[in-house]
Amino acid sequence: MSAIYVHIPFCKQKCKYCDFNSYAGLAAFHQPYVNALLTEIASQADCYGAFGTVGSIYIGGGTPTLLEPSYIASIITSLKGRFAITPDAEISIEANPETVTYEKLAVLRESGVNRLSIGFQSLDDDLLTLLGRKHSAQQAVDAFNAARRAGFDNINIDLIFGVPGQMLANWALNFEQAAALEPEHLSCYGLTVEPGTALECEITTGALAMPDEDMQADMFAYTMESLEESGYGHYEISNYAKPGKECRHNLVYWDNRDYIGFGAGAHSRIGNKRFANTAKPTDYIETAGTDLFKPEEIELSIDDEMSEMLFLGFRKMEGVNLEAFASRFGCSVQDIYGAQIEGLLDDGLIESKNGLLRLTPRGIFIGNEVFSRFV
Structure with a gap:
C-alpha cells in the first residue's frame, strides 16, 4: 500500500x-x-x-x-x-x-x-x-x-x-x-x-x-x-x-514503498524514480498547474535501490528481510554486500536471525555507522 x-x-x-x-x-x-x-x-x-x-x-x-x-x-x-x-x-x-x-x-x-x-x-x-x-x-x-x-x-x-x-x-x-x-x-x-x-x-x-x-x-x-x-x-x-x-x-x-508528495519542496518516489518540487513557496504558487511546473526527476539505479532497501530497512527493529531483498533484485544481500555484512557482523553491530538482518543492541546506539556502509 x-x-x-x-x-x-x-x-x-x-x-x-x-x-x-x-x-x-x-x-x-x-x-x-x-x-x-x-x-x-x-x-x-x-x-x-x-x-x-x-x-x-x-x-x-x-x-x-x-x-x-x-x-x-x-x-x-x-x-x-x-x-x-x-x-x-x-x-x-x-x-x-x-x-x-x-x-x-x-x-x-x-x-x-x-x-x-x-x-x-x-x-x-x-x-x-x-x-x-x-x-x-x-x-x-x-x-x-x-x-x-x-x-x-x-x-x-x-x-x-x-x-x-x-x-x-x-x-x-x-x-x-x-x-x-x-x-x-x-x-x-x-x-x-x-x-x-x-x-x-x-x-x-x-x-x-x-x-x-x-x-x-x-x-x-x-x-x-x-x-x-x-x-x-x-x-x-x-x-x-x-x-x-x-x-x-x-x-x-x-519499507521503501511508493509515495507521492504535494506542495513546495515535497518529494515523491514512484518505482525507480524520484521527484522533487520546487522548494520556495512563492515559486510553487506561481507555477502550480502551469507548464513551468516541472519537478526535478532522478532515476534510481539498481545499486541505488539496493542501497536504500538496506539502510532504510536497518532503521526498523525487525531489520532487513533477506527473502524480500532476493525476490526484488534476483540476488542475495551477501552477493552484493558480503564484505559490509561480514564486517558489521564481526563488529557486533548487526545480527542474522530468522531470515532477517537487524541491528544489535550495540548497533542501535551507532546506527549511522551501520547505514553509512551502504551509502
Whole structure:
C-alpha cells in the first residue's frame, strides 16, 4: 500500500535547530498556497493514475495547524476525490501546541484527520526557549488534553533529547511527564545539529555546548528501557508505539514503498524514480498547474535501490528481510554486500536471525555507522 504526503511550509517562528523547508512570516500566502496545492493535486492526479491504493495521508511541515481547518478539509476532500484512499486510511497532521484549540482540533477530526502528531520537543520551559519554540510546557499538555476531548485516539508526541545543558535527570523527568499522558505513539529523537541553523552558530561560537556522547547514549538507553516496560514497542530507531499504533505512513518510507508528495519542496518516489518540487513557496504558487511546473526527476539505479532497501530497512527493529531483498533484485544481500555484512557482523553491530538482518543492541546506539556502509 502506498502513501501521500502534503507539505505545509509555514511556521510562526523558525526553531533554532530546524533545517526543514519552512518559513516564518508568510501568513498572507496561506490561501494562495492552498489554492496552488489543490491545483497541483488536480493537475497531477492523472499522471499517477496507476498509483494504486493509498493507505495513509500525512500533512506535515512546517506547522500545518497554522492553516484554517477548512483549508485542511479541502485538501483531504481533493485527495479522496482523485486517489483510491482506503476507508480506514491513516490521515495524520502535525501540530505545534500554540496553534491548536479544542475547537480547531474538533473540526480537523470531523474533516477526517484521525492521527495527530504534537511537537512537544520538551516539557522544560527553559529548554523550549533555548530551542526557539513558541509554546510553553503547559501549552503542550493542554493541547494533548484538548485533542483527547476532540476525539483523537491516536496521538504521537515528539520529544528531543541531547539538548545543550540537558542532563539525564532532566530528560527522565520530561520523558516521564510526556509518557504519563499515555499517547499511542512517541517519537524520541537525539538532537542533530544541522549546518546553517541558528543552533549550529551558537554551538560553533561556544555560546552553547552539546552533552557528551556518553550522556546522550544514557538518555537513549533510558528511553528504550522505560518505554518497553510501559508496553510500547520499539519498532524503529527513534519511534515507539502501543500495539497496532505504529505510524503507517513512516513505514511506507522505511519499507521503501511508493509515495507521492504535494506542495513546495515535497518529494515523491514512484518505482525507480524520484521527484522533487520546487522548494520556495512563492515559486510553487506561481507555477502550480502551469507548464513551468516541472519537478526535478532522478532515476534510481539498481545499486541505488539496493542501497536504500538496506539502510532504510536497518532503521526498523525487525531489520532487513533477506527473502524480500532476493525476490526484488534476483540476488542475495551477501552477493552484493558480503564484505559490509561480514564486517558489521564481526563488529557486533548487526545480527542474522530468522531470515532477517537487524541491528544489535550495540548497533542501535551507532546506527549511522551501520547505514553509512551502504551509502
